[in-house]
Amino acid sequence: MPKRLLKMRLNGEAVEVDIEPGAMLADVLRNELGLTGTKVACGEGECGACTVILDGKVINSCITPAMKAMNKEVLTIEGVAPGPGKLHPLQEAFIEHGAVQCGYCTPGMILSAKALLDENPSPTEHEVRVGLSGNLCRCTGYVKIVEAVLAAAEKMHK
Numbered sequence: 427m428p429k430r431l432l433k434m435r436l437n438g439e440a441v442e443v444d445i446e447p448g449a450m451l452a453d454v455l456r457n458e459l460g461l462t463g464t465k466v467a468c469g470e471g472e473c474g475a476c477t478v479i480l481d482g483k484v485i486n487s488c489i490t491p492a493m494k495a496m497n498k499e500v501l502t503i504e505g506v507a508p509g510p511g512k513l514h515p516l517q518e519a520f521i522e523h524g525a526v527q528c529g530y531c532t533p534g535m536i537l538s539a540k541a542l543l544d545e546n547p548s549p550t551e552h553e554v555r556v557g558l559s560g561n562l563c564r565c566t567g568y569v570k571i572v573e574a575v576l577a578a579a580e581k582m583h584k
């Protein structure tokens with residue numbers, strides 16, 4: 427089947443890539459564009475490891491056809507930091523609070539947390555838990571992740 431040209435803005439840059447027509451966004455990001463920070467675990471839309479932000483909304487990129495990103499804005503974990511050698515406050519807080527163990531869920535957690543804080547800069551603990559409910563972590567028990575998101579929210583207000 428002939429390939430199709432996908433045009434999107436990816437982490438603030440215009441990108442054009444030839445893809446298989448039915449390719450999922452996670453596979454295009456990882457295999458065609460080399461952005462392996464987006465993880466694929468279940469591949470079925472259940473775990474959130476593949477979370478990216480598409481036009482401001484979190485999506486599971488493993489079950490989202492890449493063509494849905496046509497002419498849209500995609501943010502992956504590679505685009506979250508404010509600049510070279512710098513980390514986003516969420517990334518700093520995850521490190522400071524020991525919220526990263528194996529790290530497989532971390533990119534998706536950070537993107538879900540970012541989308542949450544973009545909409546609700548002062549969430550309650552309950553709101554953080556609801557905001558991250560689509561992201562599974564098999565390592566941390568979630569407590570440190572929730573603490574990190576709350577700490578980042580506070581820091582971002584200062």
Ligand code: FES
Nearest residue numbers: 467469473474488
């Ligand atoms: S890998 Fe996409 S939801 Fe699990």
Ligand code: FES
Nearest residue numbers: 528531563564565
């Ligand atoms: S840190 Fe291992 S899955 Fe979350």
